Amino acid sequence: MKIEDAKMTRRSFIKQIYKLSLGTIFLSSMGFGYARYIEPRQLKITRHPLQSVKIPMSFDGTRIVLFSDTHIGFNYTADQFSKLVNLINEKAPDIIFFTGDLLDAPNKYKEIGKVTQLLKDLRAPLGKFSIYGNHDHGGYGSEIIKMIMEEADFELLVNENKKLYNKMNDYIYISGLDDGMLGKPDPVKALQKIESDVYSIFLAHQPDLVKSIENLPADLQLSGHSHGGQVQLPFFGPIFTPYGATTYYEGFYQVGSTQLYVNRGIGTTRVPFRFFSPPELTIFTLRSLKGRSE
Structure with missing residues (x-):
């Protein structure tokens, strides 16, 4: 090989390495921009039927909207929440569930009145229900969140359950657990006196708490x-999940006799990124199987 040819080969090799380096930097920058500014705003609406012989026929077609983890104040604003409220109302839910972490730091947030009014604007003729998340208790937030939910016509369920009646005077159970990290969760108390032949929906902020309700009357x-x-990686999954969500982190699971659904939430926390894990609004439709398997 001639010296000039060797020089050309080295030059070509260096040029290719340089291009590869630039490409890596470019792709990394594009990934950063996507994860920081695009995916966190790409709300995905998921729809699922909930079927059971325990669901009364008169509840067939009842629509439930679930949202969670807004973390308002950390890269998610009240104005963004306003758009979510409008979207939820457009879906005409009969029941609304919020499963915790409304404000990222309740004692530091300045637009409490605006958020309260937005929650109040949500419409659901059969009821609006919420539970505490760890951020709701954190930052001396327990009383702040309680006040917000009361003024917004949400029932804040803390280790308790209630019968939810419809116009036909049929009912299902709704129960809520206190936060599993900073609260005092008592699943036995939350599910006490629930009739085993009546459909029962259980709200718990941390999904791994499903292990604590084994043999208790919670269908969902x-x-x-x-x-x-x-942040998820293809073929690998999440690179990190928080305490209380290390086993179950998104979607449906069957855990004993209980069906579990984990919502990915609306906002972000700790870091303002989402990658292969877009924010989620979930719409469930109750479907009665009563009489179909008898």
Whole structure:
């Protein structure tokens, strides 16, 4: 090989390495921009039927909207929340569930009145229900969140349950658990006196708490907290999930006799990124199987 040819080969090699380096930097920058500014705003609406012989025929077609983990104040604003409220109302839910972490730092947030009014504007003729998340208790937020939910006509369920009646005077159970990290969760108390032949929906912020309700009357657990990991890698999954969501982090699971659904949440926390884990609004439709399998 001639010296000039060797020089050309080295020059070509260096040029290719340089291009590769630039490409890597460019792709990394594009990935950063996407994860920081695009995916966190790409709300995905998921729809699922909930079927059971325990659901009364008169509840067939009842629509539930679940949202979670807004973390308002950390890269998610009240104006953005206003758009979400309008979207939820457009879906005409009969029931609304919020599974915790409304404000990222309740004692530092300045637009409490605006958020309260937005929550109040949500419409659901059969009821609006919420539970505490760890950020709701954190930052001396327990009383702040309680006040917001009361003024916004949400029932804040803390280790308790209630019968939810419809116009036909049929009912299902709704129960809520206190936060599993900073609260005092008592699943036995939350699910006490629930009739085993009546459909029962259980709200718990941390999905892994499903392990604590084994042999208790909960047909469905709805949770948040995980954010779907916020950042997932193809073929690998989440690179990190928080305590309380290390086993179950998104979507449906069957855990014993309880069906679990984990919502990825609306906002972000700790870091303002989402990658392969877009924010989620979930719409469930109750479907009665009563009489179909008898």
